[in-house]
Amino acid sequence: MEQKKIKIALLGLGTVGTGVYKLIQRRADVMEHTIGAQLELSRILVHNMNKTREGVDTSLLTDNWKDILQDGEIQIVIEVMGGIEPARTMILEAMNAGKNVVTANKDLVAEYGKELLDTAEENQCDFLFEAAVAGGIPIIRPLKQCLAGNDISAVIGIVNGTTNYILTKMFDEGVSFEEALKKATELGYAEADPTADVEGLDAGRKAAIMASVAFRSRVVFGDVYTEGITGITAEDIHYAKEFDSVIKLLGVARNTEGGIEVGVYPMLLNKEHPLASVRDSFNAVFVHGDAVDDAMFYGRGAGELPTASAVLGDIIDVARNLQYHCTGRISCTCYKALPIKNFDDVKNKFFIRMQVENQPGVLACIATVFGDHKVSIARVVQKRAHEKEAELVIVTEKVKEYHLKDALRELKEKDSIKEISSVIREY
Amino acid sequence: MEQKKIKIALLGLGTVGTGVYKLIQRRADVMEHTIGAQLELSRILVHNMNKTREGVDTSLLTDNWKDILQDGEIQIVIEVMGGIEPARTMILEAMNAGKNVVTANKDLVAEYGKELLDTAEENQCDFLFEAAVAGGIPIIRPLKQCLAGNDISAVIGIVNGTTNYILTKMFDEGVSFEEALKKATELGYAEADPTADVEGLDAGRKAAIMASVAFRSRVVFGDVYTEGITGITAEDIHYAKEFDSVIKLLGVARNTEGGIEVGVYPMLLNKEHPLASVRDSFNAVFVHGDAVDDAMFYGRGAGELPTASAVLGDIIDVARNLQYHCTGRISCTCYKALPIKNFDDVKNKFFIRMQVENQPGVLACIATVFGDHKVSIARVVQKRAHEKEAELVIVTEKVKEYHLKDALRELKEKDSIKEISSVIREY
Numbered sequence: 082m083e084q085k086k087i088k089i090a091l092l093g094l095g096t097v098g099t100g101v102y103k104l105i106q107r108r109a110d111v112m113e114h115t116i117g118a119q120l121e122l123s124r125i126l127v128h129n130m131n132k133t134r135e136g137v138d139t140s141l142l143t144d145n146w147k148d149i150l151q152d153g154e155i156q157i158v159i160e161v162m163g164g165i166e167p168a169r170t171m172i173l174e175a176m177n178a179g180k181n182v183v184t185a186n187k188d189l190v191a192e193y194g195k196e197l198l199d200t201a202e203e204n205q206c207d208f209l210f211e212a213a214v215a216g217g218i219p220i221i222r223p224l225k226q227c228l229a230g231n232d233i234s235a236v237i238g239i240v241n242g243t244t245n246y247i248l249t250k251m252f253d254e255g256v257s258f259e260e261a262l263k264k265a266t267e268l269g270y271a272e273a274d275p276t277a278d279v280e281g282l283d284a285g286r287k288a289a290i291m292a293s294v295a296f297r298s299r300v301v302f303g304d305v306y307t308e309g310i311t312g313i314t315a316e317d318i319h320y321a322k323e324f325d326s327v328i329k330l331l332g333v334a335r336n337t338e339g340g341i342e343v344g345v346y347p348m349l350l351n352k353e354h355p356l357a358s359v360r361d362s363f364n365a366v367f368v369h370g371d372a373v374d375d376a377m378f379y380g381r382g383a384g385e386l387p388t389a390s391a392v393l394g395d396i397i398d399v400a401r402n403l404q405y406h407c408t409g410r411i412s413c414t415c416y417k418a419l420p421i422k423n424f425d426d427v428k429n430k431f432f433i434r435m436q437v438e439n440q441p442g443v444l445a446c447i448a449t450v451f452g453d454h455k456v457s458i459a460r461v462v463q464k465r466a467h468e469k470e471a472e473l474v475i476v477t478e479k480v481k482e483y484h485l486k487d488a489l490r491e492l493k494e495k496d497s498i499k500e501i502s503s504v505i506r507e508y
Numbered sequence: 509m510e511q512k513k514i515k516i517a518l519l520g521l522g523t524v525g526t527g528v529y530k531l532i533q534r535r536a537d538v539m540e541h542t543i544g545a546q547l548e549l550s551r552i553l554v555h556n557m558n559k560t561r562e563g564v565d566t567s568l569l570t571d572n573w574k575d576i577l578q579d580g581e582i583q584i585v586i587e588v589m590g591g592i593e594p595a596r597t598m599i600l601e602a603m604n605a606g607k608n609v610v611t612a613n614k615d616l617v618a619e620y621g622k623e624l625l626d627t628a629e630e631n632q633c634d635f636l637f638e639a640a641v642a643g644g645i646p647i648i649r650p651l652k653q654c655l656a657g658n659d660i661s662a663v664i665g666i667v668n669g670t671t672n673y674i675l676t677k678m679f680d681e682g683v684s685f686e687e688a689l690k691k692a693t694e695l696g697y698a699e700a701d702p703t704a705d706v707e708g709l710d711a712g713r714k715a716a717i718m719a720s721v722a723f724r725s726r727v728v729f730g731d732v733y734t735e736g737i738t739g740i741t742a743e744d745i746h747y748a749k750e751f752d753s754v755i756k757l758l759g760v761a762r763n764t765e766g767g768i769e770v771g772v773y774p775m776l777l778n779k780e781h782p783l784a785s786v787r788d789s790f791n792a793v794f795v796h797g798d799a800v801d802d803a804m805f806y807g808r809g810a811g812e813l814p815t816a817s818a819v820l821g822d823i824i825d826v827a828r829n830l831q832y833h834c835t836g837r838i839s840c841t842c843y844k845a846l847p848i849k850n851f852d853d854v855k856n857k858f859f860i861r862m863q864v865e866n867q868p869g870v871l872a873c874i875a876t877v878f879g880d881h882k883v884s885i886a887r888v889v890q891k892r893a894h895e896k897e898a899e900l901v902i903v904t905e906k907v908k909e910y911h912l913k914d915a916l917r918e919l920k921e922k923d924s925i926k927e928i929s930s931v932i933r934e935y
Contacts, residue, residue, distance in 0.1 A: 104657055104799050114724075114843040115656055211654060217800040219646070219654030227638060227646030229542055230531055230820025297541075355806055358785040363802075372531050372817035373644040375790075376807035379782055380800060390799035393657025405834035416541040 090124040090149040093162035100389030116400040124149045160184040176200045183395040185212035191286035191302040198413035205409040209395035214287045215364045217387030218380040224294045231370030236295040236334045240287040242362035242382045243271045243278040244330040249360045280309035281345035288332030292343050296336045298419035306344035306424040317503050327357045340422035349507040425483035430507040436499040439471040443497045454488035456480045514827050517551040517576040520589035527816030543827040551576045587611040603627045610822040612639035618713035618729040625840035632836040636822035641714045642791045644814030645807040651721045658797030660722040663761045667714040669789035669809045670698045670705040671757040676787045678745050707736035708772035715759030719770050723763045725844035733771035733851040744930050754784045767849035776934040852910035857934040863926040866898040870924045881915035883907045
């Protein structure tokens, strides 16, 4: 234990930055006990110096990155600007200048994780990113440390609060996707442009990071198949209830013999599964390891203070490493180079809802098409049969994605199939 | 990175010890990547050298502690014998000889945590005990590191798998406590003498450890109020269902202005609470922090490999510290000395089931007694009214334990109250 003061700089003062600022102030009096030193926030990089910022010490603000980069006393840089550039360049420059970095930037870690961690290792400094996945929920450190003795075969997460709120609303109140999205926007859960959330892109970035850490093999965002929840209807939710299930947008990563399977898509999930009870904007990550068996981590996946909680946890860890001269103690854990399985070859069960002609022989026709494409049927339910049309729900056994795609393509051409209304995977 | 081999010794080869032995073997080929060195299990301390042990390299066995203590090459000692002595003496001797210690021993940590951590600090070595609470579930490290930036106000856990299995069985099948216990014994979930489990003592030890780590102030087992589940009846479970609740044995620790409240007791818990969906022998720990908000950690609380998972996670952490010359990096985090609140002063809501004379005026009489003792009534349900007797269920508002106790004592003396059948706290 040597230093009495550890100087840090904050890049960005948006929602997360403000949370980190507040939390560092709130905990100032206990840092001496926690890390044996005071944390001194000495600089904050902002884009616009003239913006009014309530409760912020304006003497700390700068719009010049060099003020931070060239300040040899600053030992920890906290990047909470988001986006790829200029965050990436600044982080690389900071580490090359011997500074340790804590970030909440999932976009960056999901795309440039290798470059960033390699640079950290070259400079023997810390690059920590607990806040980049599932906000306040401890998941990176548990995977890298607590569960380090496991061979982890699956990481499955509800890692986007906006979509989980929407799906919970649809489930509880029977409303449409559009109505639930409107409510989410009103409450500030959804952004003006909700694309990244509802199309599964945000969850996809987190899935890439989780898979990399869990399987010790690099997975980038481009490897992740993504499918959002915009096509989920009140009818689908209604059937889910009938099947004692819920529908959740899951980031699913599995380490299989044929390679890593990784995707984000809505799934029907039995109510007894621990992830099924994760409601509203809460997140959770379910892990299966060969020793630990099933485990789950639950909490707030976003928000000013929950995310700041994860960032401050990382800062405290770096500070302890500085005190013990062991920064870089845990760096990149991806020592394998496992292949990524083509998503077409991934096997899933499917829930398929379709509108068909209400006449004898239609089911036989469908069964034949499915059979021709190696799709086994587990369950058939017919509902809402009118004079001419009926709604048919088919649940398949596990089948390769491309076999199902081919079967559906063929079915669409049949006159007796009026519409394929929904195709949702089943857990 | 320096050492190519890190020598470790195992104390005890029971269920957990065997799990650790197996898991170290299973992971041997990846340790080079994980910690930059091989883990070499060089000694195993056993009580009986002559017992047959399938698949164990008998050349490693010894019944002489000095063989390990005096072997200067052994850097990590893994204590999985359980119980207070000789574990305590051996661990102290090991640390005084400069060795790092990993333990799964909740009894010991819950009673002698301060002595052990102080000794670790004096010797600048690691003393890690992730496996002592909730088996394979990462909880100690998340509290000490990931959530280190929080002021944690509550830690509430289902930390005993046996009782959770029994209560789940009672809930699902409507059977009595005795029947469910019998089933748990048959399946090996309950020991021949189930006292430590069903009376809440095992959970109490874990609650003491969790409270110490979460609130950064020492709590020992003797501080924990404990009440088991032997008094829970099928009727109670029936009412819980009617109230959209479950009954769970909870370790409840709260950091309040008047001191730390800590106890283990069965509670009625609304079905929407994340802990309510923790079924069978699974464990979970729910945490509330001022920044992270609600979080929960779920998984296997016991068993050979899940517990070994936590132990190996700790071993890997010590090995990394050895490689970076920073053992003792995180030692005791209890820098506060908060008072423990007298349990009589703790406030809870209560569910009270009683048999009363079925005649006018009885409820008024009960209400008067409660009122005299500052007990407010939130809800009254009358069921099974026969000619002479009726069953009355009363749920109170939050009330101090001793006020309720006094009220119940007075009620018991009334002729119109035939029996106070159950008194269960409500979350």
